[in-house]
Amino acid sequence: MDKRERTIFVCQSCGYQSPKWLGRCPECGSWNSLVEEREKGALTGGQWTRFMGEEGAPRLYQEIEEGELQRVRTGIEEFDRVLGGGIVPGSLVLIGGEPGIGKSTLLLQVAEKLSLQGKIILYISGEESESQIKLRGERLGLHPAKLYFLAETCLERVFEQVERLHPTTVIVDSIQTVFSLRFQSAPGSISQVREGALQLLFLGKSRKIPIFIIGHVTKEGYIAGPRTMEHIVDTVLYFEGERHHAHRIVRAVKNRFGPANELGIFEMGTQGLQPVLNPSQALLAERSMNVPGSVVISCMEGSRPLLVEVQALVSSSSYGNPRRETIGIDYNRVSLLIAVLEKKMGLKLQRDDIFVNLAGGVSVLEPATDLGVAIAIASSFKNLAVDPHTAIFGEVGLTGEVRGINQAPSRIKEAAAMGFQRCILPRSNLASSELRQNIELIGIRSLEEAMETLF
DSSP states (O other), X not given: OOTTOEEEEEETTTOOEESSOOSBOTTTOOBSOEEEEEEOOOOOGGGGGGGOSGGGSOOOGGGSOGGGGOOBOOSOXXXXXXXXXXXXXXXXXXXXXXXXXXXXXXXXXHHHHHHTTTOOEEEEESSSOHHHHHHHHHHHTOOOSSEEEEEOOBHHHHHHHHHHHOOSEEEEEOTTTOBOTTOOSOTTSHHHHHHHHHHHHHHHHHHTOOEEEEEOBOTTSSBSSOTHHHHHSSEEEEEESOTTSSEEEEEEEEETTSOTTOEEEEEXXXXXXXXXXXXXXXXXXXXOSSOTTEEEEEEEETTEEEEEEEEEEEEEOSSSSOOEEEESSOHHHHXXXXXXXXXXXXXXXXXXXXXXXXXTSOOOOOGGGHHHHHHHHHHHHHTOOOOTTEEXXXXXXXXXXXXXXXXXXXXXXXHHHTTOOEEEEEGGGGGOTTOOOSSEEEEESBHHHHHHHHO
């Protein structure tokens, strides 16, 4: 055995290493997650030379030309938006999502768009053969120009083809299937995933090649493998939405070259994933009018304002412990708002089941949704409908006050563009000189004022 090799036990959830087997990982608390692996020593300087060219030498800040950092637009507007305006040369992008949600379909469409611009694309497939990918492309009606497919899982052989073809973009589907000959562990293990991501990172940075890698997700919804892999890559994109619904949401969880939490909305059809150019209209298309418990809130996802319908249902419970369920919004935040409604507004909600849902499959975490959620719960409890032409946003404090939020002009502009006639917002946001829209603005200071205005 090589002197540098040693047997270790690695947690498949967090990457913790132990010289002996443990039933429970002391780092993340997972049970039966430590797997035996045989690790080799780190790469020596000579082994990294294939990644290092002239770019390995230090360069002055003034010598770096702006053209080297020019983004490449794919032609898919929603995808470019999520990336921050286009693909940055040398970036490493990780895309995660549930099986069958559309990760491979989206990247195949991106590959076709780039190939039609004269780019050379190398698509590494470790899960499907070339004929299977061709069948998908024919079904989607794709006609790429310089798109090469390689059904390969060995990382060293992949680099040989990269040296031969000199592609301008590389797609790896998926990172859990590729392996390096340096490790004897199975593909998808912690060491293989980390090694694969690191070598792809050095390849992309040294050759200025953007690399897209697809990652599987666990039952908890996180990308399988060590969390350190998300720190290695430049951008992390998550697919959201149900496989049985038409809409797909791509969210930028991390982006070194653009705003995080940026959102791209697609619709799955016979021609693949098609961008939704007006998301607010799509999300409000099936909204019911003059129904208690239905409120439209104006929220921000990255740099984009969205109008989303929040639905609340309050019904008396026949059990001693009432149910509280939320979909698309933070459960703890809703529990806080229920407590404020009980304490400050006198609503008797202790014995009622409360269900809150954001229609359209969107997940929103910002505090500007507080006022809309509270009004929706009160509307269902009182059985009084809110004016369907009213949009609401604002943060609610523990004492019932309504606090100001950021980017209020963009939220109001989106509501006015969608035909809303009135907007309920925090009083402190009325001081902005940019609120010159064709819409009635009503500023409030507390949750009590909002209830008096709407009911």
